Every structure is written in C-alpha cells, then in structure tokens.
Amino acid sequence: MIAFRRRSDGMSETLTMAFCPPNTATLSFDALYRDTVADVHAYAWSLLREQAAAEDVTALAFERAYRRRARFDADRGSARAWLFAIARNAALDELRRRKRTAALSFDPAAEPEPDADGPDHEPERRATVQAALSALEPRERELVALKFHAGLSYAEIGDLLGISESNAGTKVHRAITKLRKACA
C-alpha cells in the first residue's frame, strides 16, 4: 500500500491506492482520476492555452492511462507522476499536430474570465501574473505548470524531463524567480 498527497483543492488529503506485490500494481484508476482531473486539465491548459484543446488532451491522457494502467509500475514512481508524463506527451503531441507551438506564447484573448466574486484587487493581480507568465520561456512555463498544477516533486520533474533532481530544482527556482520578479 502506498499513499500520495492530493493538492488539487489546496487541501492536504491522503488517498490510498491498493497495490499488489512489486511491479504488478493494480492502479486505483477511479481514485486517481477524481484526484487529478482538475490538475491535468489545468496543466494541459497551461501548455495549450485553449479550452477545447485542453479538454481533448485531458480526455486523451486519461484514456491512455486507463488503457496502460496494467503497465503502471509503482517502483518507478508515483501514479501522479506517471499520469502527468502521459498528459505531457499528449499535450506535446497536440502542439506538434496543430503546428501551434506559438500557442505557448501568451494569448490574453484565451484567458478565463475574471472571477466577479473576487477581491477588488484581483483583476489587477491576475493581469500581473498573466504578464509575468507570458514573459517566461515556454520551457519555464512548463516547469511552472509541472510544479503548480501537477504538484510534482523535483525528482519527478527531473525524471519527466530526463534531468537530475537538483538540476530540476535549479530550473524551477530560476523560473519562479523570474516569475516573482515580473510580478513584483
């Protein structure tokens, strides 16, 4: 039995996934889906900046994960990291297919509508964050998405990108620093 932390609603919650003996894990797919669907969608939206494309990629990622769930190996990482690796590939495939790498550049028209119930200073704050994100390189924006939406550890990000954990931490820190400076 293993546990991983859920953070999609900002609350710390422990979900339990049942696993058989090593390397023959039986993934509790429903639990994984309920826990991560919003985060996968947010991550996909961050890469694609388009609602319909984000939904397509989200659905595709979960379908691929469902079909490959028997191949999931808990010894090689968490279910969440495994799922986001699938989602990342699906999102990048979508980018390639549409020849829309430019979609990673910031498009204000694609931004969600401001929350009317938010504080008075929220629209200004959101605009600042949007501008700060748009100033980041695409790979830096992906690092931000992997950290803020996917909630992956630096080791998991390193595995996903094929770099070391410390290198992943350095890159994430560099992106966050640029983001903070832009927001200041």
Next chain:
Amino acid sequence: MSSHPDPTDALDPAAATELAALDAALAGDPADPEWAALVAAVRAEAPAPQPRFARALDDRVAAGFPRARPAWLRVPASRLLPTLAVASTLLIGGVVVGTGTLGGTTDQAFDAPPTSAQEETSGSTEAASAPAEGDEAAPVGRLPRSSAPPLAAPAPTASANPGLPATARKVERTTTLGLTTDAKGLQDATNGIVRTTQDLGGVVASSQVDSSPSGGEATFVLRIPTARVDAALERFAELASVARLSEGSQDITGSFVSAQDRLSDARAERKALLAALGKATTSRSIASLRARIRGNRAEIARVEGDLRGLRRRADLTRVDVSVRARGTAKDPDAGSAWGPGDAARDALRVLAVLAGVALVAAAVLLPLALLGLSAALAARVLRRRRREAALGVG
C-alpha cells in the same frame, strides 16, 4: 525517465530555502503570505474544466473508455467460430500432410523416373508408391507400381534372339522386393516364392529362413529370366503384402561387345595359327605354333566364358526377396493395425514438424523483430525529440 545525478549542479542553500517555501505554499501552508499569494494567482490562471466536459469524461471513465471495435471484430461469434475452425482444420491438415511427406523421405528415397540415359548407366529406381519397410504395406496381390517407372522391356540377348545384331542392348537388371505377412503366413510365402521361381524357369541362388514363435524373416536371392520377372513379381505380391519394391538396371552392352570383339580376334588368330602350322617345316616352328595355339585356345575359352556370364546377367534378373513376418523384433509393428504406439510416433512426428516450422519461422522473424525493435527505439527517440522541440519554440 531517469535522472542523472550531477554533483556540479547542486542547489545552492538560498534557492533550496525558497523552493522549500514554495513547496510549503503549494501544500497549503499559509506561513508565507507572499508565496501563498503567488501560488493562488498562478493556479487561478488555469480555468476549471467545463461542467459538460467533466460530466462526459466522468461517464467515459465509468464506462471504462469504450471504443468502437474494428469492422472485422464486429463479425458475430457465430460466424467467426466456424471460419476459425475451418482455418484450423486446414492448417492441421497441412501439417499432417507435410508430416507424411517428410516422414516418407526419411524411410525411402523418392527418385524421379529415370531417363533412358540414367537407365543405361548403373542406376537404382525405387517404386515411388511403394511404402517403406515398417510403413503400411500394399494389399496382398497388388504391386505398388502405379507411379513406379515401368520396367524396361526385357533386353533382347543374342542367345534368346539369335537373329538380332551383335550390338543389341544388353541390360542387367536387379530387383529388390520386401514382403510382409503374418507369422502363420511366413512358411506359405517362402514355399510360394520357391515354387514360383522354379515354375518360371528361375533358380534360387541362395535362401535363408529364420522363424520364431513371434514371427520370422526369410531372404532369397533369385535368378529369374528377365522376360518373366514381371510375372514373378505379380505372383510374389499375391503371397504377401508388398512393403518395398526397388528396381535397378545397368547397361552392359559395352562389356558384351568388347568380349565379342575379343572372341572374334581370338578365333581369327586361331585360324591364322592353324594355317601357319600347316605350312611349318621345322620342328622348332611347329612347337612354337602349337604352344601359341594352346594359349589361343585358352583365351577363346576364357572370352567365351565371359560372354556366357554377360549373357546370363542379361538373361537372368537378380531378384532379392525378403519376407518379414509381423511381430519380429526387427520390425515389431510392420503391417500391424494402427495402435497407441503408432499414435505416439505420429504425434511426435507432428510435434517435430511443428518445431521445425517454428524454428524456420523464428529464423525469419527474429531478424525482422530485431529490425522492428531498432526502428521502434529510433522512432521513440525521434518522437521524444520532436515533442521537446514543440516546447523549444515560444
């Protein structure tokens, strides 16, 4: 996905502290308001899934992501199963036929019918339809010669046909016949072989009969007039089941003509020597001529013997006959009914053929599999690079 630890890119303490604060904020720890505000702002950037999409995806997850089956899979099982059954039957039938063919070649050579040129030289032709010893024998009374090369017409010989020219073909033929019978029929078969041989003007050159309560075996070397060999074989086939029939022939015309020439020369020399003897006047020359005439006479006798031997080889066909009674130790199952032992042997043979087919298939498929694996790995690397390239342009 594998990380590659690199000691040179270790995180500096200040960065580690900030990342720890970020992790705390991401985990919902409100200790640092600035980090919490940044996390909230970035997360608020991404919209939530549309309710309609969320419901549709929930339904698909609940249904296990059903997907349309390919057209060929939509065929009802009631139609698919008979098709698969027929295909399986054909496959098994092919394997069994292949097994029988391969098994036959191990016991008996299937030579093509010989050409005339082949027959003129030394050659042995086995009846293609004759089963090998140990296999099922032809029924009693039938020679398995439907597809066998027909026996050459009896070679005319000078003695049998004095009017033919001296250059008529002289062919020596040999025949090997294997018979099987039951233990009780061995004695009758051996008696019948001897009687038939004598009736047809042949002789039994040698014979050996070994009998035991469980069976027995008899072997004969017969000399049968060539013109009557076919009749003899037909009558032998009525005595027992024919398990094997092999026929061979060798052209001995060259040897025969050579002997004839030598005989003519020797006779001409004798004539000349006699003429010279009549004209000889001295005792010394007379003695010398008489000595040469004696040598000439011996030479003529020797060549005439050779000619008789050659004529005999052409006129009489050597027929080797073996009669094997069922249940003998050498061939315990020859001619017996198909039983569990045969079934086990057949099963092993089928398995051997299947193993051979699998080996050949592996020999073909393994390189293809390696190529496919290499291509798949290359495609994977290429796909990964292209994916990364999708992020490289901003």
